[in-house]
Amino acid sequence: MTARPLPEPGHDDLDVRDLLRADPHVQLMGQVSVQRTATAVVELFDNAPSVLRLVMDALAAFADSRPESLATVLADAWAVPGSADRALARFAAATQVHDDDLARLGLGPKLWFTINGAPVSWQPLHGGGPPPPRVVPALTGVQRRAGGGTADDGSGGSDLEQAAAAELAAHGIDASEAATLRLGNLGRLAPGPVFVPDLVADPLIVRRRAVGRRRSGERAPLTVLGQRARLTLLSVVLERHAPDAACRHPESLALPTLR
Numbered sequence: 001m002t003a004r005p006l007p008e009p010g011h012d013d014l015d016v017r018d019l020l021r022a023d024p025h026v027q028l029m030g031q032v033s034v035q036r037t038a039t040a041v042v043e044l045f046d047n048a049p050s051v052l053r054l055v056m057d058a059l060a061a062f063a064d065s066r067p068e069s070l071a072t073v074l075a076d077a078w079a080v081p082g083s084a085d086r087a088l089a090r091f092a093a094a095t096q097v098h099d100d101d102l103a104r105l106g107l108g109p110k111l112w113f114t115i116n117g118a119p120v121s122w123q124p125l126h127g128g129g130p131p132p133p134r135v136v137p138a139l140t141g142v143q144r145r146a147g148g149g150t151a152d153d154g155s156g157g158s159d160l161e162q163a164a165a166a167e168l169a170a171h172g173i174d175a176s177e178a179a180t181l182r183l184g185n186l187g188r189l190a191p192g193p194v195f196v197p198d199l200v201a202d203p204l205i206v207r208r209r210a211v212g213r214r215r216s217g218e219r220a221p222l223t224v225l226g227q228r229a230r231l232t233l234l235s236v237v238l239e240r241h242a243p244d245a246a247c248r249h250p251e252s253l254a255l256p257t258l259r
Helices: 013-021 032-044 048-064 070-079 083-094 099-115 159-170 227-240 243-248
Strands: 186-190 194-197 205-207 222-224
Touching: 032 048, 032 070, 032 099, 048 099, 070 083, 070 099, 083 099, 099 186, 099 227, 159 227
Parallel strands: none
Antiparallel strands: 186 194, 186 205, 205 222
């Protein structure tokens, strides 16, 4: 997979200060690593206020679950390979929520580790709660034949494709923009931060085509998909592309959504 450099931060400090002032986790915000994460969220993500609240609530829950400070957790993640993943696994195991909710809770610490230069897996977390209802299967571990498809009602795409189009639209990605996306636009962040295509990332991030500065009124480049959208979209990918090809050649394959 090819990592893509992200835009240089615009340092829109007024936006960051305004958002942090309204956040209830004032003590958490006093830490440099958290401030760095908040600034990156505002610079890089669409719907930044909503994403920032989600990230900070999740990071606060992660911090509350740890006997040591966030600074110590981050130092261990820098020094010891796999330390971040083990910390996340313990956090997940201690929760009583199902895995879909864990995807939201995991976004905060995963972004925090990543933005601060610590390697961490973006694989699904598994907690101590009941299994969630599954509308569609996830990519990992699913055996489906490419082109197997679902029923086409004559409206221009399968039921699954139409569901995927609706989920993307709910996240602000309309059909005309979806038509410009490749599988390589689905992925995660890696330290840098850089965008890395990764179809099994959880949460799944979409790198938008419209890359611009928020202050100019243009859309931010990254959008986090909710779990339902993630699973629906990945099922469409499996419907149209062989799993090996989808994972190995994401840049060459179009995103198969309703056009």
